[in-house]
Amino acid sequence: MKHILITGGAGFIGSHVVRQFVNNYPDNLIVNIDNLTYAGNLLNLTDVEKKSNYRFVKGDIVDEDKVFSLFEQYRFDTIIHLAAESHVDRSIANPMAFVHTNVLGTVNLLNAARHIWNQDYHDKKFYHISTDEVYGSLGEDGLFTEETPYDPRSPYSASKASSDHFVRAWYHTYGLPVILSNCSNNYGPNQFPEKLIPLFINNIIHNKPLPVYGKGENVRDWLYVVDHAMAIDLILRKGRIGETYNIGGHNEWKNLDLIRVLCKIMDKKLDRAAGTSEKLITYVKDRAGHDLRYAIDASKMLDELGWKPSVTFEEGLDKTVDWYLENEDWLNQVTSGDYQTYYQQQYGS
Numbered sequence: 041m042k043h044i045l046i047t048g049g050a051g052f053i054g055s056h057v058v059r060q061f062v063n064n065y066p067d068n069l070i071v072n073i074d075n076l077t078y079a080g081n082l083l084n085l086t087d088v089e090k091k092s093n094y095r096f097v098k099g100d101i102v103d104e105d106k107v108f109s110l111f112e113q114y115r116f117d118t119i120i121h122l123a124a125e126s127h128v129d130r131s132i133a134n135p136m137a138f139v140h141t142n143v144l145g146t147v148n149l150l151n152a153a154r155h156i157w158n159q160d161y162h163d164k165k166f167y168h169i170s171t172d173e174v175y176g177s178l179g180e181d182g183l184f185t186e187e188t189p190y191d192p193r194s195p196y197s198a199s200k201a202s203s204d205h206f207v208r209a210w211y212h213t214y215g216l217p218v219i220l221s222n223c224s225n226n227y228g229p230n231q232f233p234e235k236l237i238p239l240f241i242n243n244i245i246h247n248k249p250l251p252v253y254g255k256g257e258n259v260r261d262w263l264y265v266v267d268h269a270m271a272i273d274l275i276l277r278k279g280r281i282g283e284t285y286n287i288g289g290h291n292e293w294k295n296l297d298l299i300r301v302l303c304k305i306m307d308k309k310l311d312r313a314a315g316t317s318e319k320l321i322t323y324v325k326d327r328a329g330h331d332l333r334y335a336i337d338a339s340k341m342l343d344e345l346g347w348k349p350s351v352t353f354e355e356g357l358d359k360t361v362d363w364y365l366e367n368e369d370w371l372n373q374v375t376s377g378d379y380q381t382y383y384q385q386q387y388g389s
């Protein structure tokens with residue numbers, strides 16, 4: 041029986057990873073530690089919360105006593121580390137929170153794993169989930185490979201790059217059995233509506249302006265979140281210790297093109313005249329240091345592990361929109377209170 045710690049399991053990707061493991065490995069014990077920041081939400085896990093192989097622990101990954109005692113209690117053999125501050129715009133407004141969780145939290149977990157495993161690394165794994173943003177920004181051509189030098193440019197990506205370096209340092213210095221993956225932009229159900237796709241879905245529902253940064257020419261490579269969760273499962277089981285795997289959708293979209301497709305889907309689903317949602321597009325001040333383009337070369341995932349995305353972008357976007365339209369209570373719950381203050385500060389209306 042494996043004892044798996046998932047950090048940040050109440051967040052967007054984390055909740056899909058929890059579901060993937062709780063449902064597919066009934067013999068494994070899955071413990072989810074999350075301190076339920078604005079981005080963490082136990083409503084994301086209602087379908088698995090009563091399963092006998094699942095436990096939730098409210099706690100901060102930076103809290104040394106809490107983390108060490110949890111490791112003592114459950115004797116984890118596997119850590120899947122997702123907990124993070126994850127939004128670039130918030131990192132521009134408040135970088136220290138990113139240093140706190142993403143850097144100190146990661147080092148605290150590494151220390152706890154090293155302490156509890158005490159050099160016995162047989163069947164142990166520390167799997168760190170990272171982002172393609174650590175590689176910086178691409179021009180018109182090229183793809184990020186696992187060998188692309190790090191060049192983080194936002195406080196968020198700098199904190200993630202730092203955490204990646206610490207994870208590799210624990211591998212080289214202490215022999216800790218680590219694996220890393222760096223993924224492109226995820227989308228899908230349960231994503232907090234501060235990121236592009238859910239924010240725009242929510243604004244279209246409420247006939248609010250769609251704030252496009254700059255000219256909308258930045259490019260992102262989109263992957264359906266369930267495909268990311270399945271890739272994580274595969275890497276954990278079949279990936280090689282000490283290795284890094286880039287995960288991506290081979291699915292590059294200029295922001296404005298993606299937004300136009302989303303507007304068309306929403307017009308249809310909401311039974312509105314064609315072109316209604318596009319009229320909400322509003323160009324606003326660009327994000328500071330806005331990376332132009334991200335795109336992942338995921339050939340190592342295909343060649344070594346046989347992984348490729350299972351969901352097309354059309355299917356994924358359709359499922360995503362349906363999920364938000366069918367989960368109005370979730371959307372209303374996360375957009376009340378503090379969200380309004382955040383929105384006012386970020387967009388001024």
Ligand code: NAD
Nearest residue numbers: 048050051052053075076077079080100101123124126226
């Ligand atoms: P998210 O913001 O939706 O969720 C983060 C979760 O971590 C939340 O549940 C939050 O409560 C929890 N958390 C934050 N600080 C914590 C702390 N100090 N202690 C315990 N829990 C804490 O993020 P996400 O989009 O699901 O991203 C998850 C991971 O995947 C992050 O490490 C992120 O860098 C990485 N990633 C995200 C994407 C993406 O497109 N969203 C792409 C590649 C990699």
Ligand code: DAU
Nearest residue numbers: 126127128171172173223224225234235236251252253258
């Ligand atoms: O590439 C992986 C990364 O993708 C993850 O590591 C991050 O956690 C995740 O947040 C995401 O970062 P981005 O900055 O690319 O995602 P975001 O949804 O914030 O923005 C996507 C694009 O849309 C980006 O070019 C900025 C633009 N944008 C975003 C918002 C919120 C707008 O034009 N307007 C907006 O209001």
